[in-house]
Amino acid sequence: MATADSENHPVSTVPDEIVVDLPYEDLVLALLRDLGLRREVKASSRVLELSRIGVSGLDEAATRLRAEADELAASPGSQPWRTAFPRPTGQASPLDLLLYTIRFRTARENAGWTFEMGKNRHVRSVIGLPHLSVGGVLYPEPASAPTPRPGEPARDTCLVGVLDTRITAHPALVGKLHADEGAVLDGAGPHSHYAGHATFVAGRILAEAPEARLVVGAVLDDERGIATAWDTALAMMKFRDSGVKILNLSLGCITADGDAPLIIARAVELLTPQMVIVAAAGNHGDPKLNGDSGTDERAACWPAALSQVEAVGALTEAGDRGEFSPDVRWTSFMAPGQNVVGPFLTGTVNVQTREHGTLPTEFPEGWASWSGTSFAAATVTGRLARLTARNGGDPHAALRELRRTLRQAGGSDPIRLAH
Numbered sequence: 001m002a003t004a005d006s007e008n009h010p011v012s013t014v015p016d017e018i019v020v021d022l023p024y025e026d027l028v029l030a031l032l033r034d035l036g037l038r039r040e041v042k043a044s045s046r047v048l049e050l051s052r053i054g055v056s057g058l059d060e061a062a063t064r065l066r067a068e069a070d071e072l073a074a075s076p077g078s079q080p081w082r083t084a085f086p087r088p089t090g091q092a093s094p095l096d097l098l099l100y101t102i103r104f105r106t107a108r109e110n111a112g113w114t115f116e117m118g119k120n121r122h123v124r125s126v127i128g129l130p131h132l133s134v135g136g137v138l139y140p141e142p143a144s145a146p147t148p149r150p151g152e153p154a155r156d157t158c159l160v161g162v163l164d165t166r167i168t169a170h171p172a173l174v175g176k177l178h179a180d181e182g183a184v185l186d187g188a189g190p191h192s193h194y195a196g197h198a199t200f201v202a203g204r205i206l207a208e209a210p211e212a213r214l215v216v217g218a219v220l221d222d223e224r225g226i227a228t229a230w231d232t233a234l235a236m237m238k239f240r241d242s243g244v245k246i247l248n249l250s251l252g253c254i255t256a257d258g259d260a261p262l263i264i265a266r267a268v269e270l271l272t273p274q275m276v277i278v279a280a281a282g283n284h285g286d287p288k289l290n291g292d293s294g295t296d297e298r299a300a301c302w303p304a305a306l307s308q309v310e311a312v313g314a315l316t317e318a319g320d321r322g323e324f325s326p327d328v329r330w331t332s333f334m335a336p337g338q339n340v341v342g343p344f345l346t347g348t349v350n351v352q353t354r355e356h357g358t359l360p361t362e363f364p365e366g367w368a369s370w371s372g373t374s375f376a377a378a379t380v381t382g383r384l385a386r387l388t389a390r391n392g393g394d395p396h397a398a399l400r401e402l403r404r405t406l407r408q409a410g411g412s413d414p415i416r417l418a419h
Helices: 022-034 062-074 080-084 094-109 193-208 229-237 262-271 287-293 373-390 395-408
Strands: 013-021 038-045 050-056 117-125 131-133 136-138 159-164 177-179 213-218 226-228 246-249 276-280 309-315 333-336 340-343 347-353 357-363 367-370
Touching: 013 022, 013 094, 022 038, 022 050, 022 094, 038 229, 050 262, 062 094, 094 117, 117 229, 117 262, 159 193, 159 229, 159 373, 193 213, 193 340, 193 347, 193 367, 193 373, 226 229, 229 262, 246 373, 276 373, 276 395, 309 373, 333 373, 340 373, 373 395
Parallel strands: 159 213, 159 246, 177 213, 246 276, 276 309, 309 333
Antiparallel strands: 013 050, 013 117, 038 050, 117 226, 131 136, 340 367, 347 357
16 A cells, blocks of 8 residues: 555655644644744635645744754643643654644643644555565456346445546446546546556445445546545545445555544544445555555554544455455454456556556456455445445444344454455
């Protein structure tokens, strides 16, 4: 899994931008002025009740911010809230020092109370680093269309949200999609293989719930599968009050401090009363595949690791945990995610590899074999969509039924879905 904008930087934030609770925007701007920093409100969202503030001059102020943080940390006092603000390490960035200073000052002046505040981070499609399959590294490979599975079609349907890259008008998806404006991939290729991610995810959902209807939003770019957390959260909020019952998020990020991005956590908090959110647990479980990224194989992948989200890990074809799938306690489900087949781009595709750079590859039939927790998450989303249609449109009842059924069948925690 890649969770940054380069392989050498496993964690990525948008330079010099912070996100704060909207009611305290003016307070933060005043604090930044007191610290001698240039500031600008980049955007405000009434939906998220958050403000995005750009800060200029942080590098030049780094020494001064370090001295300020050290002075605050060493100031006398035994207030309980001090334990919530550990002294910044020597490797702390100027942005980290700034956040520490604002939080400490606010808590000191308000008997421990602070407002919510964080960084604007990057999120990525959960496919960037190589995936393990049959002892080797796997990128999407050409495949033939699978034989449709027999089964009685459901009489009712369910609206499923997919937030991802743009999607293609693949024959397997005809009549099943409602795409936002700009969410359909058009123009002549060849495209990067990242551009086929949403199409593959959608196909995996429909393989489990062919009667489902997909509402597709695009936020990840087609070349690298990357977006900011701010843009991702705003795109998530477009599904609010849309009738979507389940939202599939085959994307995520890992943070240096292990904290969930405030923006993503806020969107999840606002959406989960209406819908079930399913997210990929990440593909960073095998340190051999993480290369020089420095990613810890136990690291939390957000939003999957949030308690309100159903995190999905990947099973091999033999039913074991895929080595690339992280072995973590916060995984809710395990589902097939190795060498699965789904709809993809047709024709020449620029497959981005770490070993050989860009490899133009032909996908003559418009189908691929691929591995990753992205596609395991889509399988769980599809299973929940079918159960939701049978539970009167209640996704939370469907989630309870899925957990109960799998436990009765002998599943353990995390619960496994059969191939």
